Amino acid sequence: MSLLIGTFTIGLVLSLLALGVFISFRIFAFPDITADGSITLGASVAAVLLVHNVSPPLASLAGFLAGMFAGACTGLLHTRFKINSLLSGILVMTALYSVNLHVMGKSNIPLLSVNTLVTQSERIGVKLMRGATTLDIAGWEVSVRDASVLAAIALAVAITGVLLYWFFRTNLGMAMRATGDNVHMVRALGVNDANMIVFGLAISNGLVALSGALLAQYQGFADVGMGIGMVVWGLASVIIGEALVATNRVGMTIVGAVMGSVLFRLLVAVALRWGLNPNDLKLITAAFVFCALIVPQFLHKGRVQGAHA
Amino acid sequence: MLELHAVSKTFNANTPNEVRSLRGVDFRLDPGSWVVIIGTNGSGKSTLLNAVAGTFLVDEGSIRLAGRDVTQWPEHARAQLIGRVFQNPFSGTSPSLTIEENLSLAARRGRGRGLGWGLKASLIARMRDEVSHLTMGLEDRLSNAIGSLSGGQRQALTLLMATWLRPELLLLDEHTAALDPKSADLVIALTEQVIARDKLTALMVTHSMQQAASLGNRLIMMHRGQIIHDFQGDEKRRLRPDDLLARFEEVRRAEQLDEGAALMLAERYV
Numbered sequence: 346m347s348l349l350i351g352t353f354t355i356g357l358v359l360s361l362l363a364l365g366v367f368i369s370f371r372i373f374a375f376p377d378i379t380a381d382g383s384i385t386l387g388a389s390v391a392a393v394l395l396v397h398n399v400s401p402p403l404a405s406l407a408g409f410l411a412g413m414f415a416g417a418c419t420g421l422l423h424t425r426f427k428i429n430s431l432l433s434g435i436l437v438m439t440a441l442y443s444v445n446l447h448v449m450g451k452s453n454i455p456l457l458s459v460n461t462l463v464t465q466s467e468r469i470g471v472k473l474m475r476g477a478t479t480l481d482i483a484g485w486e487v488s489v490r491d492a493s494v495l496a497a498i499a500l501a502v503a504i505t506g507v508l509l510y511w512f513f514r515t516n517l518g519m520a521m522r523a524t525g526d527n528v529h530m531v532r533a534l535g536v537n538d539a540n541m542i543v544f545g546l547a548i549s550n551g552l553v554a555l556s557g558a559l560l561a562q563y564q565g566f567a568d569v570g571m572g573i574g575m576v577v578w579g580l581a582s583v584i585i586g587e588a589l590v591a592t593n594r595v596g597m598t599i600v601g602a603v604m605g606s607v608l609f610r611l612l613v614a615v616a617l618r619w620g621l622n623p624n625d626l627k628l629i630t631a632a633f634v635f636c637a638l639i640v641p642q643f644l645h646k647g648r649v650q651g652a653h654a
Numbered sequence: 655m656l657e658l659h660a661v662s663k664t665f666n667a668n669t670p671n672e673v674r675s676l677r678g679v680d681f682r683l684d685p686g687s688w689v690v691i692i693g694t695n696g697s698g699k700s701t702l703l704n705a706v707a708g709t710f711l712v713d714e715g716s717i718r719l720a721g722r723d724v725t726q727w728p729e730h731a732r733a734q735l736i737g738r739v740f741q742n743p744f745s746g747t748s749p750s751l752t753i754e755e756n757l758s759l760a761a762r763r764g765r766g767r768g769l770g771w772g773l774k775a776s777l778i779a780r781m782r783d784e785v786s787h788l789t790m791g792l793e794d795r796l797s798n799a800i801g802s803l804s805g806g807q808r809q810a811l812t813l814l815m816a817t818w819l820r821p822e823l824l825l826l827d828e829h830t831a832a833l834d835p836k837s838a839d840l841v842i843a844l845t846e847q848v849i850a851r852d853k854l855t856a857l858m859v860t861h862s863m864q865q866a867a868s869l870g871n872r873l874i875m876m877h878r879g880q881i882i883h884d885f886q887g888d889e890k891r892r893l894r895p896d897d898l899l900a901r902f903e904e905v906r907r908a909e910q911l912d913e914g915a916a917l918m919l920a921e922r923y924v
Contacts, residue, residue, distance in 0.1 A: 516767040519755050523748040529740065530748055533707070534815070535733030535764035593750050593799070 348614070350491045356610030357498045358563055359578065361505060361556035363586065363606040364599065366579030368549040371598070373525040377546060378434035378576055379419045380553040382441030383412040385572035387554025389445045392454040392567035401462040405558045412554020413547040415441060420543030445569050452569045454561075461562035466497035498559065505552070506599050512548075513595045521545050522595070553579075574627045577634055582606035584637040655855050656683035656706065656823055661715035662879075663705060675701040677879040678715070683823075688849055688856045692866045692898065693876035694905065699859045700741075702876070703827050706857065708732040720822040734764025737816030739809065739829040746812030749801030753792060753811065756800055757781050760815030784814060788844065806837025810844055817848045824849065826858040830865070842869070863895035873898075877905050 362384060369377035387408035394404035415437055422433035446452065470493020474480065480487045512518040523531045524541040531538050553575075561567040586605025590597045617623060663676040675698045683689060693699040705712050706719070708729035716725045719735050740746050747756050758772045758781075778796065786793040788810045792803070800808060809829060816824060826845065830838035842865065849856050860866050866873060873890050875883035875898075883901060885893055 512769070514772055515769045516758070516762055516772045517769055519751065519759055519772045520767050523751055523756075523759055526748040526750050527745065529745045531759070532729045533733055533736075533738045533740075533746070534759055534762075535730050536759075536767070537728075537730045 347488055347491050350487065350495050352610055352614040353607060354491075354495045354498055354563060355560070356607030357495070357502050357603070358556055358559045359582065359610060360502055360603040360606035361552045361559070362575060362579045363582035363602040364505065364509065365549040365551075365553035365556065366576060367583045367586075367598065367602045368552070369546060370580060371525075371583065372522055373542060373545050373549075375423075375430050375525070375542065375546065376434070377416075377419060377549060378431065379415055379437045379441070379546070379550055380434075380576045380579060381572040381574070382438035382445070383415040383550040383554045383572075384557035384560070384575045385445045385567070385569060386415055386441055386448070387412045387557030388561035388567035388571060389448045389454070389569070390554075391558035392456055392561050393448055393450075395456055395459045395461055395562070396454060398460070401460060401465055401562065405462060405555060405562075408558030409551045409555040412557070413551035415554070416546035416548070416550025417543050419550070420546040424539035424542050442569065449567065449569065453566060455566045456562060457565050462497065462559065463494050463562050466493050469493060470496070494563070498563075501559070502603060505555075506603060509599055510596050574630065577627070577630050578609075579606075581630055581634050581637070582609045584634065585609050655685045655687075655720065656857070657681075657716075657718040658702075658706070659716045659718075661702075661705060661712050661717065663701060663710065663712050667713075675879050676705060676712070679879070679881060681874070681881060683855060683857065685855055686853050687872055688854075688858065688870040689872045689874055690866045690870040691857065691859045691874045691876060692861075692863070694902065696878075697876040698879040699876045700827055701879075703825050703857060703859055706732075706823070707736055707738055707825055731764075735822040736825055737763070737819075737821030737823070738825045739812050739816050739827065741828040741831050743805035743809040743812070743832055746815065747800045747808050750799055752797045753785070753800055753803075754778060754781055754796040756811065757785075757796075757815060757818065760818045763815075763819050763821075784818075785811075788814065789840075804837070806833050806840065809833060809837070809841050813841065813844055813848065817852060817854065820852050820854070822855065824854045824856040826856060828859050828861055831861055845869075863898045866898055867893050867895045875901060 362380065366377075366380060369375045369380070390411045391404040391408040394407055395401060399407075419433045419437045422428045422436060423430050428436070467490040470489050471478075473493075474489045478489055480489050480492055482492070513522055520531060520536045521541050521544070524536065524538045524545070528538050531541070557572070560571070582605040583602050584605070585608055586601030586603070587598070589604050589608070590601035592598070613626065616629070617626075621629070658679055658681040661676055661679045662674075665673045665675055673696075679698075679702060691699045691702065704710065706717060708724070708727055708731070711726065716723060718724065719732070724732050724735070738746070748759070751759075754773055758777060761777060781796060782793045785796065790807050790810060792807060792811070800811065803811070813829070829845075830841050833841060846869070848854065856870075858870065871886070871890060873883075873885045873893060874881050882905070
């Protein structure tokens, strides 16, 4: 049971990553690789601050802001200096590797004995349950600590999702969505599309970094290598989410990305339980995204050929 | 209103593909006039419209609009003065956004966009009213994605969006060329309505001699990046499609003559 709760918790933490990837890849159609670096940036900034006894919410917020800055850099490279979108992300991601090492001062910071959002929510949960250590949920015995961490992260993701939904319905948010959709139109309506991309990538990478900050606190350490392959991970979640909700209404796509992330994490946990070598995880993830990208093409081709026959 | 002074634009300069699209175009537009632009393919008529819209900056010359020198203004800045409808019905709307979201974007054309709620009830009420005037039954489908609509419906909405806030200048770039005849007629009727109602100043490029003869109060004919005819007032009113075709024929013959002369000279001297 605690394994299942753990899976849900990590799935929700990484759903913030999925939302970030959703904004860059889907709303802006911008293949932003920066996320691989900004998730680690969020983790390392938060970890260093936590080690220096900064309050956990502030440390997480700092991680978010650092990610926004990284995303804005990628956006500026692309819009001001006309560098290819993929290359802009690669440049910033590469630079972030050194930045992260400098921020942390070493390649790994353990967070086992410091106050984090996880320890805080555990304490609140225990207080609410008046000191009980286990909880009975539909016949299952659940650790109060695990359940309160899950509840806290679920609340955080729900708040983020509602804020994003609200944002994408404001004048600014709608202009942003339209920028990825039809750049000629937004220019004709007086929107500075370059600013939209910079700001959008900042929000995207802010969310990714926040995800990293929470992940570090949950797993108890920040590591310079923790971001490798995270873009693909996020993309896999987004693709699963799209298949689950099958609509492009803003609200549902946000819910879809969160559900996709949890489901993907669940699938991975099951696969690992069945004996999948953890070393193969990235390979399998990449293969999964590859299939998800090409299968629709094959289906389409089959249909077209069928129509001709 | 709109003043173009010696405007030139060359694409792919100093390469074998060099195209001199505009060659010193001088042109003044009075407020409330509706100018129709016709010309052969590659005559620079769409380029002229794009130069005014700011799709690119011109190489030489100046553009003044509503008393301001906009020559160096980027496209999105000029949008506060200009409403546009494109030739491609898919260019003017954002397909994955709903009808109401598209209209609310247009309702802030050229204005700041902050964190205000985009779909206020009062705005939606006005949308319902304006969209019902399009007589397409779209007023009950405001929350549908625009991508699901036909080209004619999208073009009618684009026109509504371009004129939602009264533009100083309305640019119409062959906005019915990609539509079926029935939708084209409807969009033209809507265009006439809105221009008359809001007393708009408009610049319209068309391929249709019929439209060129019947619409607007001034007609400009372009050829090779220059204005070769400018009909105004009574002269414009008397124009028939046949007259325009005759003018095109003149241009064609002059061109053949040029080519013939060049050939003759080449045979004789080269």
